[in-house]
Amino acid sequence: MIWRLTALMVACFAVSAEAVTFSRRVSDEQPRNPRQKRDSWAVKSSFTTCKTALSPREQKTLGRNTYETGFHGDDGFTFSLTWVGDGTGVILVLSTVSTPLESFYEGGSTRLYRSEDYGKSFHDISHAINSSFIKKDFGICAGPGNSQQVILTAELPITHTPGGVIFTSVDSGVTFKSVQLPFHPAQPISFHDQNQQCLLVIGTDSGLWLSQDFGNSWSKIHDGVYSFTWGPGNTLFFSYSPENTVEADKRGELFLRRTRDLGQTFTTIAQNVFTFGYIGGFLFTSVMEKQGSPRVIYVSSDQGDYFNKALLPTASSEQFYSLLDGDEDMIFIHVDSPGDNSYFGTIYTSDDRGILYSKSLEHHLFGIERKSDFINVTSLRGVYLTNVLVEDGRISTVISFNKGGEWRPLKKPENVECGRGVERCNLHIHGEHSLHSSIAPMLPLSDPSAVGLIIAHGSVGDSISASKPDVYVSSDGGYNWIGTLRGPHHYSILDSGGLIVAVEAHKDRPVNSIKFSTDExxxxxxxxxxxxxxxxxxxxxxxxxxSMNIGVFGYRPEDDDRPMWVAVTIDFEQLLTRECNEDDYEEWLAHSDDGGASETDGCVLGYKETYRRLRKMSVCRNGRNYVVSKQQTPCPCTREDYMCDYGYYRHENSSECVEEANFSDKKLEICLNGEMEELYTKGYRKIPSDKCQGGFSPLRHMDASNKHCGNSSEGSSSGHHLPRLDQVWLQIVIGVSVGVVVLAVITAVANTVRRMNYRQRSTTYRFSALQLHEDEPCITSISGPSSNRASFQEDSDDDLIE
Known part of the structure; x- marks a missing residue:
């Protein structure tokens, strides 16, 4: 497990060649002296937050539990930090040389440091890896979950050695074992989520290499592999070229294969594949049905036994498609509006099979640098945030509390006022576009253990502002907000929400203080x-x-112009010593307006949830054993439990679904798995995963028409023939046809790994996100001083845009 530092946070100075470390306790001694056409401004004088002085006892306690470590050296180092496991207190710090490879082997060295006390002290353990040069791009990989596994990948000249070298550890870096590989890794090594001994990686030879003994031995299970993704259990999906080479103009000729026994047997499940991904139990492929033809999306909910064509509005090859999010019940997908330079489009949501899609949100911002502000709020069920383009090119924030069923603007915080002449005054949240533009240093932050808590950068007005943002907090999942800190900050949630910390984010001046709050x-x-x-x-x-330990990392210029990396660890556990008891908690009904007085108050997706959570005024410690507890109560169905069906849309500020133009009284025929079915609908379909009972129940049913359709050919288990890949289509029976779906790009597909040339990509990762992306266990180093602009390249198909 790692925490990813990014180059966005600071214009990083390079750290040096011969590194020495020192540690000291800090005592009570005090220090010596996107495309936005217009902005909207809030009146800062009304922005108020409560500030209280630190008592002498608190100052002394924190001083005794604050530790600082410096990493010295000459110019040329990059810096990376990795947490190993959860609750182990182990941190690995790697500083690597940025000089050319040949020069390094003439006398350079890499330094590896280890802390087992949450960063209070570090020890040089470079000897454990023979001071080998570790890759900067994906040098350290930590195992998932509570694993104590670590893999270091060494950098070796491909032309000089038959294979690479890795160092493996199963005891959080206490000891390392050197392993000579029969290949050179072309990407980070991928861990199996459940089988800790199972590893997978694509080599520079395009071979797919598997280890079932945590890297001690490796076997090639397939040639010509372009990308792969883990499925459930021992299932693995990968695309490959029969010619064992993958060229840019041959991508539409790939085959998609599946193995359910880690490479013992294979089944070819699709051909003419351009790209694919696996998310929320749905397997997606973009298929070129004919060479040079537009790409089409197919989806399977049974791991590739059967594929159905996703039913979306017609799109041209210039338009952009992106998978935004998904779970076992539903998929969010963005479709660009027509036009080569479109920066916005429409969000569609699927049914529980991932096939039939309905319009959820128009004018969704997506396209500037191929970034999306779409965010899943993990601290409360069904909540999503994103930004839309409104008139005059302005950007506004909207929120959904029922998985995209309805969207609304955010409320203005009570303690912040808008300036004169602002007709619509709302809170607007900064997302990926602002991160990429260096307007905000962090994305919104939430966590399932901190119920209802969201911390985000934003501005108040009629649209989002390009000026420096302030920090806002919601404690009820986004319904209500307060302005809490002026200016941009780095922030973190500790103790399951019982403690939040923040430091000011400045590019032009150093910082020496941290802010903390025990009342959200x-x-x-x-x-x-x-x-x-x-x-x-x-x-x-x-x-x-x-955890209640926080690390503050950065650099300090020295008098001789040699920068020094600095790590300061603060242990708040000694400050909040009292364990919380029953009196410190309260019952809280989520999504409630009147405390549950009415039958439907608090009902979202068909049921109410009452949580037991910490009172704001309780100053105590949740502790590591804290578990979120809740009670669920079913609700009667209302229109809010339904999405608009295919061919219908919801008017703005209305819960009614109305028919789209030229769609009135049409009967729909859908080809599913080779059988034709007729859909009868009044415009509503229940939101996937909604558990409401009784109440509003609009007519909707599907009847078999006893007609065959599509391709009904069966495949053999040997994998020499394709299983059934139905040409699924939808027909409006009064002669109005719905065009096929064209896929320009699929992005943000979780857990998909493909062969990349990492030396030609500047890969950095989010320092903090609303959902930490733990599917990527490897870290990329911070280096400098080249740029302080955000640069994010997650595994996606953004580079495939034509």
């Missing part, structure tokens, strides 16, 4: 954690929010 951002205390301020790169804590 209503009041803050400030603690000076170092005598000598330094430029902040960001905050880091263990994955999840259970």
């Amino acid at each position: 951002g209503q009041c803050w205390k400030t603690y000076n954690f170092t005598v000598q301020p330094f430029f902040i790169a960001g905050l880091a804590s263990e994955p999840g929010t259970k």
